[in-house]
Amino acid sequence: MNCPRCNNAQSCKDGIVRSKQRYQCKSCRFRYTLNHKSNIKPLSIKRKALQLYLEGLGFRAIGRILEISYGTVYQWVKACGDQVSLPESQGEVEIVEMDEIHTYVGSKKALLDMDSCR
Template identity: 55%
Template sequence: MDCPRCGSINYTKDGFVKGRQRYACKACRYHYTVAKKSDVKSVETGRMALELYLNGLGFRATGRLLKISYGTVYAWIKKWGATVDLPR
């Protein structure tokens, strides 16, 4: 994991921030964290849930298909649904 600021591979562990490992670059002294794989997966799952819902699948069916709760599907639709431009 390279430093996002200078690209250096010389870093040290520097504690935790909100449960994530924090790193300090030895070259530029920049502090950074790396996204968890679960965060990336949840964004992909959220996109898929939104797409399935927009294609006519209900909250519960979408939740069953993606193996997440329908409440999570509902929250994601409520959060991201307004940002989608629907074809007219």
């Protein structure tokens, strides 16, 4: 840990203030405390969480894998979604193709008989 004023690496402990360790620089005698924030995650973890979300994993599963809160994962995904703009239509659609699954599902409902299932 370096002094914020002179960037010297030599320091000694100088008491505790508000439950945090205080240090004193040996060269300039400046007193300072270190503010470590435990809630800041590396950018690599955030990218990995977003990648796992795009692969189809849920928030809780991502939280268990990366050992972070699922609420944090949710906030990251939501913030990323707010930054991305959706593609806008540039013209009218002339041709629409329907998949054969629509016809299959429609015919399956007509053929389903409850007596044959028992």
